[in-house]
Amino acid sequence: xxxxxxxxxxxxxxxxxxxxxxxxxxxxxxxxxxxxxxxxxxxxxxxxxxxxxxxxxxxxxxxxxxxxxxxxxxxxxxxxxxxxxxxxxxxxxxxxxxxxxxxxxxxxxxxxxxxxxxxxxxxxxxx
Amino acid sequence: xxxxxxxxxxxxxxxxxxxxxxxxxxxxxxxxxxxxxxxxxxxxxxxxxxxxxxxxxxxxxxxxxxxxxxxxxxxxxxxxxxxxxxxxxxxxxxxxxxxxxxxxxxxxxxxxxxxxxxxxxxxxxxxxxxxxxxxxxxxxxxxxxxxxxxxxxxxxxxxxxxxxxxxxxxxxxxxxxxxxxxxxxxxxxxxxxxxxxxxxxxxxxxxxxxxxxxxxxxxxxxxxxxxxxxxxxxxxxxxxxxxxxxxxxxxxxxxxxxxx
Numbered sequence: 001x002x003x004x005x006x007x008x009x010x011x012x013x014x015x016x017x018x019x020x021x022x023x024x025x026x027x028x029x030x031x032x033x034x035x036x037x038x039x040x041x042x043x044x045x046x047x048x049x050x051x052x053x054x055x056x057x058x059x060x061x062x063x064x065x066x067x068x069x070x071x072x073x074x075x076x077x078x079x080x081x082x083x084x085x086x087x088x089x090x091x092x093x094x095x096x097x098x099x100x101x102x103x104x105x106x107x108x109x110x111x112x113x114x115x116x117x118x119x120x121x122x123x124x125x126x127x
Numbered sequence: 128x129x130x131x132x133x134x135x136x137x138x139x140x141x142x143x144x145x146x147x148x149x150x151x152x153x154x155x156x157x158x159x160x161x162x163x164x165x166x167x168x169x170x171x172x173x174x175x176x177x178x179x180x181x182x183x184x185x186x187x188x189x190x191x192x193x194x195x196x197x198x199x200x201x202x203x204x205x206x207x208x209x210x211x212x213x214x215x216x217x218x219x220x221x222x223x224x225x226x227x228x229x230x231x232x233x234x235x236x237x238x239x240x241x242x243x244x245x246x247x248x249x250x251x252x253x254x255x256x257x258x259x260x261x262x263x264x265x266x267x268x269x270x271x272x273x274x275x276x277x278x279x280x281x282x283x284x285x286x287x288x289x290x291x292x293x294x295x296x297x298x299x300x301x302x303x304x305x306x307x308x309x310x311x312x313x314x315x316x317x318x319x320x321x322x323x324x325x326x327x328x329x330x331x332x333x334x335x336x337x338x339x340x341x342x343x344x345x346x347x348x349x350x351x352x353x354x355x356x357x358x359x360x361x362x363x364x365x366x367x368x369x370x371x372x373x374x375x376x377x378x379x380x381x382x383x384x385x386x387x
Contacts, residue, residue, distance in 0.1 A: 012233075012270075013159070013230075014229050014230055014232070014234075015158070015159035015189060016155065016158050016159065018162065018166075018181070019158065019163075019166070019185070020162075022162075022166060026169060035234060036234075036270065059267050059271040086151040086153075086154030086155045086158075107154070109154060109157045109160075109161045
């Protein structure tokens, strides 16, 4: 039996974290959370999640900086990242500073069916 | 290009940016509403009353913040017609704590209150916006600054014979002199404000419309900042609704563009 996949949710909005965590747990995933960029990077280091959901606009360190940090870390760069953001033109965000872009982008408010699709694609392909 | 056109274009550009960032914020808040709906529906299916209750509270918090965000953007563009009623400062403090407690906890900030019971006349929604804006700004500022391991925001309501005061003491955030001067200057700049200054700008504008004041002091040595919103207890006799927007004032050559 495959082990339970672990997802790290990084978002500064407590209600978004609560919503996403509850939904992902209902879908059978193990969830850990972080409320800002530095905590997110620390949690990724200690928890070694199978996938990360990442907000872009956060106080202090933005999601783009978090992604750059993750991709430049040899222990974490392989972890797939889904950006979940209220930023409208996220497809045009080109400032990834030469690192691999996120595996998927989603807009808030979330389309849960699409999120499930992305999770299945990314987590099955990394199994 | 003459100075008027430059100012007008600059104002339009900054207002456009502000609208963009407010829209972004609203998307996040709508996620809260959706999240609440998910919690309620799944809670009912799983016969989990605690989850249902969490969902209802999530929806209520999000809706309250959506209302304030929309009101703030409207206040920025145009003064809202005031609905003067008698209110109690204690109720304002309790409402703000209820709305922002979860956010503060999530961001590692202690939110404490000292709710003095003072009756006064004001537009209740407007004063709620003032106090919420100051507290929310302070919570986020503490979280970004990371000056102290256990930052605290203390909201106090007190009064004297003629005034009611809402004080927000922030232990965990401080402004350099230059930043403080710039913040105060944005209260008077016709070119618009960015998202980070909007809460303070709106708070100042509402207080000014109530013939009140906003005082800000900050100590980088102590890592603290003190906001004091003061307003008269009684509705001033000479108060009138100011219905012109910034753009309208500029067009009517009534806007004083100098920062004070």
